Amino acid sequence: MVVCDHVEGVVSAPDGPFFGPLAHGLACGAHIPVHVSRAWNTLDDPARDHREDRDSLAEGWGVETAEDWSRQVDYLLAGQNVGPEVDAVLDVRRTLLRQQGHYDLVTWQNAVARWARWQRRRAAEVDELVELAGVVTRYESRFRTDGLLPHDGIVTSVFGYDLGRAVNMARWGHGGRFCDYGSAERIVLRAGELCRQHYSSWADYSAGYALGRVIRFDEESYGHLYASVLGPHRLLTADRTSPWWHVPFA
Structure with a gap:
């Protein structure tokens, strides 16, 4: 059984936005700051200087210039980091549900094979795409056990993972002085708009974010990378100080 990484609580900046489109966009990026006990509602981090942000971007993303950073932002907003293949497989399932009202794994995998x-x-x-349907099915089963999905829930899209990271890329880019505040804010607002296009609620979005993360990195190990998204999800959905309690998703 996964033991969630210890997370103290949802930290908010008193002078940051708590309502409105900017708060919504920042809340779409809340998994990461919540995981490291930082404020979710600010583009400024007084605990870090610009060199620390730049070193982090270079080490984790290969971003060393403003041009590198801008390309990575575009890549994330287009959902190209986690890749479109997972959403293509999920689209096949949505088609089955729309046409038949139900599906099972074998039917889904056969439909994926025909589509591919x-x-x-x-x-x-x-x-690989047929096996991906099996991977999604196993993760969704675990998500239901751990509360990331309701008992009959499914994930609708994994683009939320890239969109949530785009919010944080805006934060890190601003902190690293690769962009000004206005540019970072526009990225956050755009990421929030795109999240609303793909999801219907915070819970729906969070499940998509989580699936994108574990498919990208976890390899069905259900280890630290799984725990690092499960813990923030539980806190953001349960803590009454969480933006997900007072910022409408729609």
């Missing part, structure tokens, strides 16, 4: 062949994917790619 129609897309003229190579045989190895077809196999």
